[in-house]
Amino acid sequence: MSALTRLDPLDDMFPQLFRGFMTPLAQRHPAPADIRIDVSETDQAYTVQAEIPGAKKDDIRVSVDGNVVSISAEVKSEKEEKQGERVLVRERYYGSASRSFRLASNVDEKAAEAKFENGVLKLTLPKRSGGSNTLINVR
Template sequence: MANELMDRNDGLMDVSDMMGNLMNNFFGPRDGLWESARHNNSIMRTDISENDKEYGLKIELPGLDKKDIKIDYSNDNLTVSGVLSSKAEEKDKKNNVVRSERRYGNYSRSYYVPGVDENKISAKYENGILNLTLPKSDESQTHHIEIQ
């Protein structure tokens, strides 16, 4: 069952992210290597686990407030979305802003998670990590069928 748990955006989003990063690296500001790496689209990195009773997801959502995160489960799909807004500034000796970057945006990621008891899904957000527990429904248990 673990192989069935997949990210709906895996292939297409990876290509989109690569093209976006390529264009940003070519046309964008000339930051150092580490600066560019810091701003890659790595939001919502996810660890997924499964046992006989439940699925577990740990999703990185750094910089978001709990109130800015939305979780929906419908038709075997879990969707996590969030709104990020933050500001970084650098000032010179006269306190003039010489550089300002505003990171913001809407982020969303969907996961195919079949056979979940949607009334028992729980979520906890702490230190930039969203922990989700998705208990399997009794109907999703594998039943052995004897051949006659």
């Protein structure tokens, strides 16, 4: 079975430990959720499921360079509380989230497929040797 290697191994151990560490509490804004992934493998392809809450399909970018897969997204979160017609609280966050990881085999970028439904991005990445940097369109 092939091994999956992350580009930033410390991120899994302490994903939010130092986020906003030097920012005063009064100035902190909620941060976007980390992109969490599940990767499975067959002899022919990898399947990646990535949770990207708060993102829209048009705001997601997937890049493949050989065996390195990068996922990035613009994340928007809005919350509004009203009492009658007056707005009492309106909280917004606009930011980005990204994730890169390395697969054991190179990916055939031209045959790769991406689908986004209900906050989950599903990638089908066929295996191949060789490769070049390619962007994948999300359906």
